Amino acid sequence: MTQPLLKIENLQTYFYARSKHSFVRAVDGVSLEVGQRETVGVVGESGSGKSITAMSIMGLIGAGPGVISGSIHFAGTRVRQNLLDGLDKYVRITEKNNRVMAVSKDESGWQKHSEKLMKNLRGKEIAMIFQNPRASLNPYITVGEQITEAVRLHTENKSVKEARERAIYWLEQVKIDSPRLRFNAYPSDMSGGMCQRAMIAMALSSEPALLIADEPTTGLDATIQSKIVGLLEELKYETGISTLLISHDISVISRLADRVAVMYGGAVVEYGPAKSVLGMGQPTKHPYTAALLASVPSEQKIRDKANLQTIEGDVLDTINVPAGCRFYARCNRVTPEIREKCATLHPGLKEVSPGHQMRCWLHCS
Numbered sequence: 269m270t271q272p273l274l275k276i277e278n279l280q281t282y283f284y285a286r287s288k289h290s291f292v293r294a295v296d297g298v299s300l301e302v303g304q305r306e307t308v309g310v311v312g313e314s315g316s317g318k319s320i321t322a323m324s325i326m327g328l329i330g331a332g333p334g335v336i337s338g339s340i341h342f343a344g345t346r347v348r349q350n351l352l353d354g355l356d357k358y359v360r361i362t363e364k365n366n367r368v369m370a371v372s373k374d375e376s377g378w379q380k381h382s383e384k385l386m387k388n389l390r391g392k393e394i395a396m397i398f399q400n401p402r403a404s405l406n407p408y409i410t411v412g413e414q415i416t417e418a419v420r421l422h423t424e425n426k427s428v429k430e431a432r433e434r435a436i437y438w439l440e441q442v443k444i445d446s447p448r449l450r451f452n453a454y455p456s457d458m459s460g461g462m463c464q465r466a467m468i469a470m471a472l473s474s475e476p477a478l479l480i481a482d483e484p485t486t487g488l489d490a491t492i493q494s495k496i497v498g499l500l501e502e503l504k505y506e507t508g509i510s511t512l513l514i515s516h517d518i519s520v521i522s523r524l525a526d527r528v529a530v531m532y533g534g535a536v537v538e539y540g541p542a543k544s545v546l547g548m549g550q551p552t553k554h555p556y557t558a559a560l561l562a563s564v565p566s567e568q569k570i571r572d573k574a575n576l577q578t579i580e581g582d583v584l585d586t587i588n589v590p591a592g593c594r595f596y597a598r599c600n601r602v603t604p605e606i607r608e609k610c611a612t613l614h615p616g617l618k619e620v621s622p623g624h625q626m627r628c629w630l631h632c633s
């Protein structure tokens with residue numbers, strides 16, 4: 269089997285919440301892989317740790333008391349390294365009874381080392397697109413010049429003429445109409461959907477090995493959302509770029525992802541081929557995934573005016589992580605036989621079919 273492009277092992281990213289004198293376990297033991305030419309979707313409710321997983325990969329957890337441990341192996345053609353290599357020297361975490369009691373951190377040492385690790389990677393080998401593309405673009409520079417700059421910085425096309433032609437090529441690739449005209453437009457001259465296309469063009473223009481797309485369609489009108497998903501779908505087949513796609517929208521994930529990780533309370537609760545994890549006809553489902561799927565407005569449900577199910581209860585406060593299953597307080601599938609286990613023992617990720625893992629006592633004894 270070929271080596272995955274990205275292999276995250278036991279990633280833990282914690283923040284100190286000063287007002288509560290406690291630590292938020294934003295990401296708590298996440299392991300996942302993105303293979304060459306593969307799109308891996310990460311789905312979960314708000315606060316489940318999706319963006320912090322992405323920020324951890326990008327080396328953007330520098331500020332204040334944010335700390336990371338675990339490993340993130342990146343195996344691109346030009347760079348191969350653990351993106352967290354040596355960071356543990358700058359931080360000490362003390363845990364007791366499943367609670368983080370203290371974190372001491374050499375802030376400036378961490379920051380310098382992290383920047384060194386990411387120097388030739390961020391924006392070059394690993395590019396990222398976000399929600400709210402307009403805010404990510406520089407309002408004072410034309411879109412074309414911003415892409416040209418990225419091309420000159422990150423690729424072999426160093427002359428302005430070459431880089432401009434390459435920028436126009438990428439504007440064509442993201443299906444911006446009249447790319448030569450749009451080259452000279454400022455972000456304020458463009459719609460939200462067009463700004464997102466420009467952001468995608470800019471991300472791809474550095475010819476990265478990995479694209480991280482964090483809620484790339486959130487905040488756009490429904491019709492524009494669908495067009496951006498369509499564009500990402502075309503680019504996936506045309507460029508074959510490996511992608512980590514984050515969204516709380518299951519329909520976006522199911523259109524694009526080859527494999528899916530479902531996150532809840534900072535942990536992956538289900539992980540496997542998209543068809544097995546999100547396929548409606550699949551009998552083995554994690555109760556949380558089943559609840560997420562039940563909340564998706566299908567065309568049939570809209571036609572039948574059927575009530576959409578919402579998931580009862582609040583998302584987990586990861587300051588007080590329970591000893592048992594993290595979803596226990598909201599789970600409607602607990603049976604008398606497993607109640608004790610659900611309440612007291614944290615289930616491990618177990619394989620329920622080839623390549624399909626689940627963290628639930630219902631499916632793994």
Ligand SMILES: Nc1ncnc2c1ncn2[C@@H]1O[C@H](COP(=O)(O)OP(=O)(O)OP(=O)(O)O)[C@@H](O)[C@H]1O
Binds near residue numbers: 285292312313315
């Ligand atoms: N700088 C920070 N300090 C303290 N807690 C933080 C910090 N950044 C994020 N968190 C907490 O980490 C948890 C995970 O946040 P994250 O942004 O990854 O969620 P998400 O799954 O991306 O949610 P959404 O769908 O709303 O974007 C949340 O509980 C959030 O409040």
Ligand code: SF4
Binds near residue numbers: 593594596602
């Ligand atoms: S382990 Fe128990 S509480 Fe957790 S999801 Fe499975 S059935 Fe529900």
Ligand SMILES: [Mg+2]
Binds near residue numbers: 318319320482483
């Ligand atoms: Mg997020």
